[in-house]
Each structure stands twice: as C-alpha cells, then as structure tokens.
Amino acid sequence: AAELMFHRAMGFAPHGGYWRRLRRLASAHALAPGRLAARRRAIGEETVRRVAAAMAHDGAVGVRRLLHLASLDNVMASVFGVGLGELGAGAVSELEEMVGQGYELLGTFNWGDHLPLLRLLDVHGVRRKSRALASRVKVFVSKIIEEHKTRRDAKYGGCDGDGDFVDVLLGLEGEERLEEEDMVAVLWYSNKIQLVRF
Incomplete structure (x- = not known):
C-alpha cells in the first residue's frame, strides 16, 4: 500500500496530527452527509439515463457493468468534480484500468510483506507494478489538480470554486495546507474508498 502512495492518505497515515487533519477534512467535506445527499438526485438521473441507453442499444x-460505471462516475464527480462523460473515452478506460490494477495489487499476496528479507527480491513484481501504477496515478490526478487551479484562478482569482473535494483541498491555508503529493494521495485514496468494485 505504501508503494501506491497511500502512506500519505488517511487510512494508512500514522496516527497523529496529520492523520487527525485528514480525518477532519474527510468528515467535513468528502463524506459529509449534506454533500452525499446533494449527489443523490444526480446519481438517480444518471442511472436512469444509463439504463435507458443500454436498453436502446442492446x-x-x-447490471454489473452499469453499477461499476455508475459508482465510478459518482466518485469522480464527488471527489474530482468531473464526471466520466467529461473525461473522454481514453481517460475513462485509463482510469478503469488504474482502479482495477490498484485493487489487484492490493489483493496480491506478497512474500515481502511477511518476510522482510524477500522484499528486495520482489518475487511477484508487486513493488515494480505498484511504483509504475503510482506514477500513472500521480500524472492523472495531478492533471485534474492543475485543471482545477487554472479554472479557480481564471474564474475566482484563486478563491473557492465549485466546491468539490479538489477545490476544498486547494482552498486550505496555513497549517491545514497540503502539498501536491499529499493531495494526490488523499484524492486517489478518497476515490478508492468510495468506489465499490463490482
């Protein structure tokens, strides 16, 4: 998990001030009941649209694919402020591939986790694959962060924008401010914990 940058996200960060700050952010913004309730109607409408499109086409x-895409779309919209329809087919397939690969790596047995002497051998290639995935995730999420920064500066002069979780993180000041690497880890982890893999 540390190879996937999660050591900087709430679920894997050591207990302390940093962890408490992330927990406050998650409960006040990403997982707040009001924010989740506000998405409920959009989720229903998008689900109806997807069912109608699937019925018309096939x-x-x-159901499995429908639920997977609906879940991914919901998480992208609530965490990143971008729905799957706004990403484009190439980015959606890349995102699906990264999410799938991440779950696969998290579930892969790794001898190095149990016998530290074998960590250097990387028998199953877990560390190598995790590093490669972490690099791809960093590029993907950093691009979304940069788009938010550009949009915020153009529209609001750097002030709070649309209010998705990326905007919340960008709006933090002083001791609460997160470095971009921390934001990437927090956003990707938020994406993973909210996403139900079917």
Whole structure:
C-alpha cells in the first residue's frame, strides 16, 4: 500500500496530527452527509439515463457493468468534480484500468510483506507494478489538480470554486495546507474508498 502512495492518505497515515487533519477534512467535506445527499438526485438521473441507453442499444442491461460505471462516475464527480462523460473515452478506460490494477495489487499476496528479507527480491513484481501504477496515478490526478487551479484562478482569482473535494483541498491555508503529493494521495485514496468494485 505504501508503494501506491497511500502512506500519505488517511487510512494508512500514522496516527497523529496529520492523520487527525485528514480525518477532519474527510468528515467535513468528502463524506459529509449534506454533500452525499446533494449527489443523490444526480446519481438517480444518471442511472436512469444509463439504463435507458443500454436498453436502446442492446435490449438488455448488464447490471454489473452499469453499477461499476455508475459508482465510478459518482466518485469522480464527488471527489474530482468531473464526471466520466467529461473525461473522454481514453481517460475513462485509463482510469478503469488504474482502479482495477490498484485493487489487484492490493489483493496480491506478497512474500515481502511477511518476510522482510524477500522484499528486495520482489518475487511477484508487486513493488515494480505498484511504483509504475503510482506514477500513472500521480500524472492523472495531478492533471485534474492543475485543471482545477487554472479554472479557480481564471474564474475566482484563486478563491473557492465549485466546491468539490479538489477545490476544498486547494482552498486550505496555513497549517491545514497540503502539498501536491499529499493531495494526490488523499484524492486517489478518497476515490478508492468510495468506489465499490463490482
């Protein structure tokens, strides 16, 4: 998990001031009941649209795929402020691939986790694959952060914008401010914990 940058995210950060700050952010912003309730209607409308589109195209609905895409779309919209429709087909398939690979790596047995002497051998290639995935995730999430920064500066002169979780993190000041690497880890981890993999 540390290779996937999660050591800077709430679930894997050591207990202390940094962890408490992340917990406050998550409960006040990302997982706040009001924020989740506000998304409920949009989720319902998008689900109805996806079911109708699947019925029109195939005459049947692949429930597993529908739920997977709906969940991914919801998480992207609530955490990053960008729905799947706004990403484009290439970015959506890249995101799906990264999420799938992340879950696969988190579930892969790694001898190095149990026998530290074997960590250097990386028998199953878990560390190598995790580093490669972490690099891809960093590029993907950093691009979204930069787009938010540009939009905020152009629209609001650097003030609070649309109010998604990226905007909340960008709006932090003083001791609460997070470095970009921390934001990438927190955003990706938030994406992962909210996403239900079907």
